[in-house]
Amino acid sequence: MRKIAVYLMLTLLVASSLPLNASADETQDIPANAAATGVHDSLVAALAHAGLVATLQGTGPFTVFAPTDQAFTDAGIDLADFDTPEENETLSDILLHHVVSGEVPASAVTDGMLATMVNGDKVKFGVSGSTVTVGTATVTTADVLASNGIIHVIDTVLMPPVDIPATAQTTGIHNSLVAAVIQADLLATLQGPGPFTVFAPTDQAFADAGIDLGALDTPEGKATLSDLLLYHVVSAEVPAKDVTDCMSADAANGQPLSFTVGDSVMVNDAVVVATDVVTKNGLIHVIDKVLTPSDTPNDIPRTAQCTGIHDSLVAGVIQAELLETLQGTGPFTVFAPTDQAFADAGIDLAALDTPEGKAALTDILLYHVVSGEVPASAVTDCMSANAVNGQPLAFTVDGGVMVNDATVSIADVNTSNGVIHVIDTVLTPTDSPNDIPRTAQCTGIHNSLVSAVVQAELLETLQGAGPFTLFAPTDQAFADAGIDLAALDTPEGKAALTDILLYHVVAGEVPSSAVSECLTATTVNGNPISFTVGDGVMVNDATVTLADVNTSNGVIHVIDTVLTPTSTPNDIPRTAQCTGIHNSLVAGVIQAGLLPTLQTDGPFTVFAPTDQAFADAGIVLADLDTPEGQTALSDILLYHVIEGEVPASAVTDCLSANTVNGNPLSFTVGDSVMVNGATVTATDVATSNGIIHVIDKVLTPTATPNNIPRTAQCTGVHDSLVSAVIQAELLETLQGDGPFTLFAPTDQAFADAGIDLAALDTPEGKTALTDILLYHVVSSAVPASAVTECMTATAVNGQPLSFTVGDSVMVNGATVTAADVNTSNGIIHVIDAVLTPSDAPNDIPRTAQCTGIHDSLVAAVIQAELLETLQGEGPFTLFAPTDQAFADAGIDLAALDTPEGKTALTDILLYHVVPAAVPASAVTECMTATAVNGQPLSFTVGDSVMVNGATVTAADVNTSNGIIHVIDAVLTPSDAPNDIPRTAQCTGIHDSLVAAVIQAELLETLQGEGPFTLFAPTDQAFADAGIDLAALNTPEGKATLTDILLHHVHAGSVQASDITEGMMLQMVNGDNATLSLTPGINGANITLADVATSNGIIHVIDTVLMPPADAVDDSSDATSGASDDDEGGWLTILLVVLVVLGGGVGAVLFMRSRGDDEPEQAMTIGQAGMITQLTPVQATPYTPEPTTAYATQAVQQPQVVQPVAQVQTQPVQPIQTVEVIPAVVAEPTVLRQWTDGSGYTWRAMDDGNTYWWTGTEWQKYA
Secondary structure, three states: OHHHHHHHHHHHHHHHOOOOOOOOOOOOOHHHHHHHHOOOHHHHHHHHHOOOHHHHOOOOOEEEEEEOHHHHHHHOOOHHHOOOHHHHHHHHHHHHOOEEEOOOOHHHOOOOOEEEOOOOOEEEEEEEOOEEEEOOEEEEEEEEEEOOEEEEEEOOOOOOOOOHHHHHHHHOOOHHHHHHHHHOOOHHHHOOOOOEEEEEEOHHHHHHHOOOOOOOOOHHHHHHHHHHHHOOEEOOOOOHHHOOOOOEEEOOOOOEEEEEEOOOEEEOOEEEEEEEEEEOOEEEEEEOOOOOOOOOOOOHHHHHHOOOOOHHHHHHHHHOOOHHHHOOOOOEEEEEEOHHHHHHHOOOOOOOOOHHHHHHHHHHHHOOEEEOOOOHHHOOOOOEEEOOOOOEEEEEEEOEEEEOOEEEEEEEEEEOOEEEEEEOOOOOOOOOOOOHHHHHHHHOOOHHHHHHHHHOOOHHHHOOOOOEEEEEEOHHHHHHHOOOOOOOOOHHHHHHHHHHHHOOEEEOOOOHHHOOOOOEEEEOOOOEEEEEEOOOEEEOOEEEEEEEEEEOOEEEEEEOOOOOOOOOOOOHHHHHHHHOOOHHHHHHHHHOOOHHHHOOOOOEEEEEEOHHHHHHHOOOHHHHOOHHHHHHHHHHHHOOEEEOOOOHHHOOOOOEEEOOOOOEEEEEEOOOEEEOOEEEEEEEEEEOOEEEEEEOOOOOOOOOOOOHHHHHHOOOOOHHHHHHHHHOOOHHHHOOOOOEEEEEEOHHHHHHHOOOOOOOOOHHHHHHHHHHHHOOEEOOOOOHHHOOOOOEEEOOOOOEEEEEEOOOEEEOOEEEEEEEEEEOOEEEEEEOOOOOOOOOOOOHHHHHHOOOOOHHHHHHHHHOOOHHHHOOOOOEEEEEEOHHHHHHHOOOOOOOOOHHHHHHHHHHHHOOEEOOOOOHHHOOOOOEEEOOOOOEEEEEEOOOEEEOOEEEEEEEEEEOOEEEEEEOOOOOOOOOOOOHHHHHHOOOOOHHHHHHHHHOOOHHHHOOOOOEEEEEEOHHHHHHHOOOOOOOOOHHHHHHHHHHHHOOEEOOOOOHHHOOOOOEEEOOOOOEEEEEOOOEEOOEEEEEEEEEEOOEEEEEEOOOOOOOOOOOOHHHHHHHHHHOHHHHHHHHHHHHHHHHHHHHHHHHHHHHHHHOOOOOOOOOHHHHOOOOOOOOOOOOOOOOOOOOOOOOOOOOOOOOOOOOOOOOOOOOOOOOOOOOOOOOOOOOOEEEEEEOOOOOEEEEEOOOOEEEEOOOOEEEEO
């Protein structure tokens, strides 16, 4: 306690030093920020008291809902009351109930949100307008940021919640519930750890339910009450946000609760009036009704709604205003079709939203409802039950249960007011729910017929959708015919029986009202039956004893005789004659002499134009009654005849069939069936030798009945193309007269191209699509025979198409997979790729191939196996040598047809390719580009453009994957395509050098084979050297300039790696130069080394190298003449000054050397700016000795300071006055001379001595 008090005192002292309204400090933690507010002293004190300061000083992040001092006062919290461990634990629980582990900014708070506090309890947030509440407290200041979290200031201390019973007891509206919980001995259970969710009925709900707790105060009553209460409890937390429509949850008594989410939330039939009341051990949702325990809380509509597969059914019930009916007490049995069943039935509820539609929908739905419960166990075979709409339902029990033609997929789904059986088909209201076999089976007089149908394996056929018309012989008729089913139970017998039975079946409904004199009908076995109408109706020789027995898939006519299959007596002409509308056709057949033909066995299919069709066509038979006319008439009529039977069922959209005159017919199947341009008005008129289809136009013979769009539509592989044509509004164009040639991409081609027509269904998309499609159309007929290699044709969009003719024909990059598909207005060539509109349809190899001057190049590309590379996406730029260039280069492809040769050829070819588009407009003087083989190309722009040494003779030949520039020479791969002068010219810093080379007439020399090494002074070096080229533009100047320039050139290749310290190099001018590892040459620094060129190496230097003097004694000669009277006085004065200065400098150096205890270490590169380190200066005296004189000295030299040599690590001697003693000795030879980085010039002599130039003489370096 004392430590806490001390800490509290320190905290309060810190807080008191701050202003009352101190701003939040994001660098301080939560306790420090709270202490600084001036309104959270109680909170800070409480944190210290509970030992939580260190916790909230942790890294966090935390979110603290911080009650003000007033809130603590209002809560009556006195820290003095918290002295025991238990009391401090309570205080800690209260404080941690204000803390969330994590950051919860105000922006993240939503209305009704729950959050778990650090003490493990939850709080609920409320958001109303700009007011945010947390529990019972209001947030007065939000988002006070601290270094380890966020503080929200609140006006009330949050007290941790109590358990569910205690919480309910405090509401004031749940007294009955609490009393019931206690009476049912459930108090301890609901005080347990949980978590629980309790749906808590109010006292009013208990009163409304008439629950009398006194009457339930018995063992049986308690059990009932316990079951009732536990039906309100879920053994888990179910916050309101987790409740979804149709959700169910098991209550603690084991029975389900059902939830409805709409304008409000309901559990079973109770409305949730308050949600997410937080307790210690769970949540309370307040409801307005007491729930009655049930295994089926939902009625029929709600149960169907929540299956997830009956949305259409429920919507239909609501639309038909049957919801209240099916929510009634019932009981009902509903045969419930699934959503898929509604979809399969094609029921459009929106289309039925009219008074008439609602009536029809009501009738359909009530046909699925039986008044009363019909469980699956009560259904028997052949049973029928009347639906609520008054029509019968028929049941079949055979392995499974069927109602009419629907299969019961799930039976006995119990609800609160009945039972649901799920079915897979919407039932169509009908007075005849049974199909033909089932109806016959139930008559009692057709057992033989049904047995025969089963034996012949025709049951499934006659259970089909139909409709069928069955002429049904009775059992007596079978007996009269002497048909022994047992004797027919063989393969042959079954075939015969099948033929007999199918001869009694017509595919279609033929009610008695439809039977007329002369009528014939083709039975399912292919043979016709013929009808006679007199006192009664007969079919062949059998009398119809009972007509029009309706079934679900057709009609039954009972007959007294088994029919024997036979060919009908009516052939095609007779049948046509009996129609009453084909008089012109029959007359035309007779006039053309075709009657015997159409009376033969056939079979034929005749598309029979009506009399009106003949009239519309203006055909006057009298005008055609000539030999020529009969020939023309015969051609017309035979164009209506197909050899073979083509029943309507065999006609599919785009079907084509050849007629007897040799020309094709084309069929269209849509809302109606059309043949060429005629509509089929009646189909499948059976005759003894074929079929008649009635049409409304006379057909004109033609070899191409379809235009381009229709032809494409009918290929079966151009659906995407046709859809695109329609979307781009080009249909009418391509239906025009033409002629056109269409290169038609297949559906696979569209798929491969990734063309999404839906994404192109915008004005911009249509424009793009139109451009693509018109790029596939040429506005003339281009048959395959007219296509030649490298040919081009202009598409309708104005861009070119390119053709390749080899093993196959290609247009651009697409292969023609089918050519010369003729249409009525042009030609279609099928291709396997969608063409992309392009002004350059050919790739680089193909473009080169088609120039006629690049055969060698193309052959080389193929031989080097680079074809696929140069057909890639690119872009590439190809510098394409002509055939002449290959010839000039002497390249023999046959000789290169080896592994090594291919490698060399590949390198050569790839040196002509840049992996990017380089148009002529992008080429600039001195530009370089890296070729695919990794080596550079160099460009020269003048009167023409050159790449390396080749001239570009034709530029910017565009291709689909790049650019071709034609060149007149084959390029040789090189890392340095430019020679030394050109390389220097293109650096941008050697203009003076290049100008000097030209002026000195050395250009041709430095363009020679070499190799040369050029030490190239920069323009700045020329400026620093004060070289005036204009002043040197004389014979003498040129000689001097030549000497200077050639002093920068070594005849040979010297790379930086070849240089050693002190290395001597003879320059082209005959003088030597000394190299150093600085790197440098004669005192000049090499700033850029190893610049490769085609004939040598360039090293860039920062100083112009001056050739050495012709004689080494020039300076001595100069001083020997110093005795002249004119110069003597000045020289004397100068020597005095030098002596004084030299003595001073020497004294300073001497004093420095004496003052150092240790030898001074040489400076590094960074200290002295030199490459070679200096050796220590030794402080030993130097004994003077005579120097070797280069010339007799007239006067004694003053003391001078020697420089530090940079070539050998020899000790630097102290400065001494050198006394010159005249002597005559042999003059030593200079081995090498150089200038160091400090500007001193040195000479190494053949006698082993080293000299340096003092400015007036060469002095020996000891």
